[in-house]
Amino acid sequence: MEAFIIAAVVGVGVGILSGLLGIGGGVIMVPLFRLGLGLEAIAATATSLFTIIPTSVSGMVKHARNKTSVPKIGAVCGLFGACLSPVGVWAANISPDWLIMAVAAVIIAYSAVTMLSKAIKSPKRAGGSEKGHADGPGKNEEHLSTEEVPERAFVASFRFTPALIAKTAAIGIFAGFMSGYVGVGGGFVMVPLFISLLGVPMKLASGTSLTAVCILAVPGVIEQALLGNVDFAIGIAMAVGSIPGAIVGANLVKRIPERTLRIFFACFLAVVAVVLVLNEVGVLA
Template sequence: MSMMESLFNILFSLCCGFGTGTLSGLLGIGGGMIMVPLFCLVFNMSPLSATATSLFVIILTSVFGTITHLYHKTCLLRIGLITGLSGAPVAFFSARIARYTPNWLIVLVTALIIMYSAIHMLKGTDIFGKYTENNKHSHIKQTSSWQHMSSLRTAVLSSIIGLIAGFFSGFSGVGGGFIMVPFFVNFLQMDMKMTSGTSLLAILFIAVTGSIQRALFGHIAFLPGLNMGIAAIPGAILGSHLVRKVPERTLKIVFSCLLIICAIMLIGKQVIH
């Protein structure tokens, strides 16, 4: 690789890292669904290495994003902790499963999960008009989630969401936010703005265990991961600030469209090769 190509890759990593970090803080995702396609398409990583490196970067984005969300009180601490601690051990073992899984299956499963989450989120949003009936009362949902934080039902649902997110995080190399965000909205009746910080807190625990397992297998490409991760930190802080200013409907539409684009990119990459 020439010096110019190396310089381009570094600059590209920094730009992508900042953009990914911003979306992470804004939408409550780790950013894996963006980074995995980029690592595969731009850096020619194998799906296994791309997913492992993605989890490594997600640790940095989730740490700083969570701190900012806690400062702005856009994070439900108890729900985030229950979800994250439930998913963390599952992510550790599902990362082992990924080691013995064909690359095409990892890509296919990841793309299908991402597409499902996008469609699920769009069901409650009228893209071309006003809010649907559910979104009109989103402020009621947020109040309801606060009132039921200590209930057994909320704790059980949070734990189940964590188990599901943890499995697919360790397996596919994404933080799990693409599962947690729509599940928080639909099953815990949380406001979209509150899901961002709550999801990032849970992602932190899940990503750490998944990354440890991948690092032990030597799958993480640390140099491009560090380049992207360093740039993602200020982006995550910025996104966490912006979440209070962006309308609920806009957040849902942006989140869903981003999921669809990433799913198409992953499938396209697999078809081409």
């Protein structure tokens, strides 16, 4: 019972970060399960993936109510990602532990650098606000600047073109494979790519990412469960705390400037990457 309570309390923090940053929480849970609970890499990734779904659903619903997501981007990305999630699970089951964690660290570090670069380049508005103006982008425009298009205008004006569908599908395929392989929702991959490739504002990228995670993680979870890799007791305990935490995190999105969100997200990912590397080389063992 004590372990259940501790996991649930930790889950609250995981949920807050999930709802705030648009991640399923796997980038926190995988290191936690691996370092704190001593699970094997495959068990850590499988249990993380299991916990991600209820956490993401909770955050997604709140983002939808707050209108801080682009559902059609999330749906397309999630459907394509769902096709590759089982392939990622298969690859993880035949890979050594160190390789799984190394891949996770590299991808997380790259995402951190990309996000920090975007934050540094973005202008710091007076009073911390992140405002812009919309020129009424038409259907043929394939990239909308996050600094020029307010969130509501972006959602109202966004239209899929063949090029945008291809980009969204590519993001989903990559995130889906990583979801199954590393045991994360793929938000740390999707959020930076939504911003850089699709021009989605940060405050919309988080909720859009959670929409995709809810879809693409399902096949991977089913496969991991059938293989007996999921620790359901730990996963359920984390979910108990992470679900309300995700609601809190989603509510905080509108109150924090976009530039601040980017910097915080980048620093958070950098720390996670370093911790994973230190653990696998034996420094934290």
